[in-house]
Structures are given as C-alpha cells and as structure tokens.
Amino acid sequence: DTGVSQDPRHKITKRGQNVTFRCDPISEHNRLYWYRQTLGQGPEFLTYFQNEAQLEKSRLLSDRFSAERPKGSFSTLEIQRTEQGDSAMYLCASSLASPGDYEQYFGPGTRLTVT
Amino acid sequence: GDSVTQMEGPVTLSEEAFLTINCTYTATGYPSLFWYVQYPGEGLQLLLKATKADDKGSNKGFEATYRKETTSFHLEKGSVQVSDSAVYFCALSLTNRDDKIIFGKGTRLHILP
Numbered sequence: 001d002t003g004v005s006q007d008p009r010h011k012i013t014k015r016g017q018n019v020t021f022r023c024d025p026i027s028e029h030n031r032l033y034w035y036r037q038t039l040g041q042g043p044e045f046l047t048y049f050q051n052e053a054q055l056e057k058s059r060l061l062s063d064r065f066s067a068e069r070p071k072g073s074f075s076t077l078e079i080q081r082t083e084q085g086d087s088a089m090y091l092c093a094s095s096l097a098s099p100g101d102y103e104q105y106f107g108p109g110t111r112l113t114v115t
Numbered sequence: 116g117d118s119v120t121q122m123e124g125p126v127t128l129s130e131e132a133f134l135t136i137n138c139t140y141t142a143t144g145y146p147s148l149f150w151y152v153q154y155p156g157e158g159l160q161l162l163l164k165a166t167k168a169d170d171k172g173s174n175k176g177f178e179a180t181y182r183k184e185t186t187s188f189h190l191e192k193g194s195v196q197v198s199d200s201a202v203y204f205c206a207l208s209l210t211n212r213d214d215k216i217i218f219g220k221g222t223r224l225h226i227l228p
Binding site: 031033035040041042043044045048056091093095097102103104106107108109 | 147159216
C-alpha cells in the first residue's frame with residue numbers, strides 16, 4: 001500500500017494529557033498538510049510543510065499544537081494539555097505540488113477523543 | 116476570505132433518482148474546484164475536479180461544471196445508486212499559492228433502495 005498512512009487510527013486520552021500523531025505521506029511527495037474535522041463539519045486546514053519547512057499555520061493552531069517534519073518525510077502533530085474541544089478527526093494529506101499535479105491524497109485520519 | 120457554501124443535508128432520494136447538490140464559492144483568486152466524497156468508515160476521496168471556467172469534471176457518473184459567472188460548482192448525477200450513500204464535500208484550492216483546500220460543511224446523501 002503506497003497511500004498516506006496515519007498512526008494511531010484512534011486515540012482516547014484524558015484532558016490535560018499530551019498526544020502525538022504520526023503521518024507518513026506518499027513517498028516523494030514534497031508537500032504535507034494537516035487538517036482537522038469535527039463532527040458534522042468539513043475538514044479545516046491547520047498547517048502545511050514544503051519538504052521540512054513549515055510554511056503556513058492556521059490561527060486554529062493554538063500554542064498547544066506543534067507540528068514537525070524533520071527530514072521532509074513523515075510528520076508528527078503534537079497536542080499538549082489536551083482539552084475536550086480538541087476531540088476531532090485529524091487528517092493528513094500529501095501532494096507532489098508540481099505543475100499540473102497538485103492533487104492532495106488523504107490518509108484515513110486519527111480520531112481523537114478527549115475525556 | 117475564501118469560502119465554500121453547499122446545501123445542507125441530509126438529502127434522501129430513491130434509487131435511480133436525479134441528484135443535485137448545490138455549491139457556491141467565494142475566492143480572492145482563481146481557484147480550482149473539487150468534490151470529495153467520504154463513504155461510511157472510509158477516508159476522503161477526490162471524486163472530481165475542475166481547474167478553469169467552463170471545465171466539466173466527471174467521475175463515476177457524477178458531473179460538475181465550473182461556472183465563474185455564478186461562482187458555482189453544482190454536483191449532479193442522473194441516476195443514483197444505494198452505493199452512492201456518503202457525505203459529499205465541495206471544496207476549493209488556490210493552486211500555485213499554498214494549495215490548502217477549503218471545504219464546505221458537507222452534504223450527507225442517503226439513497227433508499
């Protein structure tokens with residue numbers, strides 16, 4: 001399977017705990033995106049990377065959120081001191097971002113439940 | 116700012132009925148337009164896209180035409196099947212900028228046998 005993978009698929013945590021999610025993009029895709037989808041809503045952009053550089057962060061991404069892509073391959077999204085409002089599906093997508101091919105391919109998501 | 120508005124669901128139709136899901140957009144630049152589908156228990160999949168005015172995207176019997184004059188990208192299918200039951204998202208992206216996708220809220224579609 002050469003698609004985008006995310007780990008874990010489900011995470012239940014208690015309020016105040018830290019959590020970290022991982023995304024493995026399609027190999028050789030240079031752009032990687034994180035989105036958040038709450039129940040009954042469409043996905044909302046959080047941040048994206050061009051190779052290892054984080055180029056944009058949404059104002060939705062509070063100081064408790066941090067994302068990295070250290071070697072320009074996989075990425076991690078960490079949420080510190082989780083709150084119940086962080087409960088959502090966290091989606092990762094990757095793209096080749098070359099002229100004529102900007103399609104983003106989405107992973108299955110990590111569903112976070114904060115109790 | 117850039118945004119997408121699509122008709123609220125749920126939409127319930129009988130098998131073989133004609134489907135239209137309305138979508139309009141607001142964009143500061145010249146966006147590419149998409150329809151994504153999310154089947155129960157599965158991830159987001161690109162259904163179809165159009166990158167310039169008057170382009171028609173099509174896939175699996177679904178069609179949508181990029182209408183710049185009405186800023187619309189309505190999804191249509193002539194004869195729906197039970198297997199089309201899913202959540203459909205209209206979306207836009209400003210290609211050649213940051214490419215982030217801006218999604219509508221989604222429309223849940225139920226097809227009755």
